[in-house]
Amino acid sequence: MKKKRYVLCALLCILTLLLSSCTVNWFDKQYDVAWWVIAIPVTVWTLAWLIGGSCYIASKKYICPTCTRSFSPKWYRAMFSIHMNDDRLFKCPYCGKRSFCRLDRGSED
Numbered sequence: 651m652k653k654k655r656y657v658l659c660a661l662l663c664i665l666t667l668l669l670s671s672c673t674v675n676w677f678d679k680q681y682d683v684a685w686w687v688i689a690i691p692v693t694v695w696t697l698a699w700l701i702g703g704s705c706y707i708a709s710k711k712y713i714c715p716t717c718t719r720s721f722s723p724k725w726y727r728a729m730f731s732i733h734m735n736d737d738r739l740f741k742c743p744y745c746g747k748r749s750f751c752r753l754d755r756g757s758e759d
């Protein structure tokens with residue numbers, strides 16, 4: 651799992667290095683945008699997304715409403731899942747039903 655994160659970070663660094671300045675057309679005006687104006691927000695957003703997904707959301711447990719068993723989702727499934735408040739849409743690894751799973755409050759620190 652950590653190997654995938656390193657590959658993703660390396661890919662992000664390579665894409666950042668491939669960036670060059672570009673020209674933006676905003677209505678009738680043209681602006682020259684430096685590469686770092688694009689690279690810094692994208693890098694910060696991606697790192698926040700990875701850290702938030704792997705450290706915060708994936709560390710929590712969710713309860714399947716069908717079989718009432720508790721499970722920990724993979725971090726990338728947690729990040730891409732549809733959610734309403736703390737409930738997230740997951741496919742249960744035990745019964746295979748896809749439903750909104752409630753956060754297991756007993757697993758919170």
Ligand SMILES: [Zn+2]
Pocket residue numbers: 714715716717718719742743744745746747
């Ligand atoms: Zn289930």
